[in-house]
Amino acid sequence: MWLQKQINLSPKPRGFHLIDDEIISSIPEIADIKVGLLHILIKHTSASLTLNENADPTVRNDFESHFDHFVPEGAPYYQHTYEGSDDMPAHIKSTIIGSNHTLPITHGQLNLGTWQGIYLCEHRNNGGSRQLVLTIQGE
Template identity: 65%
Template sequence: MWFQKEIRLKPHVRGFHLITEQVLKELPELQQVSVGLCHVFIKHTSASLTINENADPTVRKDFESYFSQAVPADEPYYQHTLEGSDDMPAHLKSSILGSSVSVPVSDGRFNLGTWQGIYLCEHRDHASSRTLVVTLQGE
């Protein structure tokens, strides 16, 4: 079985946001899969996806603090500046973290670790809504 759909996420403020439950809510087809794989891809170059800690919100704050320091805005060597001082750093952060995650599916559910969740990593100060392409394969 192969299935694909797009999920539109509401705009989020800059930071790292758990979206696992929203993806699950939009994917009732997952319940039909006994064993498979769910691939989630973000159709943007200034936001990214990753899987990490889903329990303690300070982890997400620390992610934002780290990436803001590691990839600062307003660097004099940035040439791509027409879309704002946060745009080039957003592209770099997106490339570092990546545009997709793959999650195993077992018995109609994501087979994530106890403390794992899918993050939307929003790297722009004033982002618009984001679109995910979710591809489900399995039996």
């Protein structure tokens, strides 16, 4: 079985946001998959996806603080600044973190670790709604 859907995430402020529930609620068909894969692609170059700690919210704050320090706004060597001071840093962060993940499905559920969650990493101050392509392959 193959299934593909495009979904729109609600706009989120800059930061790291758990989106497991938004993804799972948009693909109720996952319940029928005994074994398979879910591939998730974000269709943007200024936001990214990661899989990480889902229990302690301070992890999300630490991610944001680290990446803001690691890839600062306003660096004098940035040339691509047409959309504001957060524009080029957002593209760099997106490249470092990545735009897609493939996750196992087992007995109708994502087969993630106990403390793992899927994050939307919003790198823009006003990124707006973000689009994901969800592709399921399984039986």
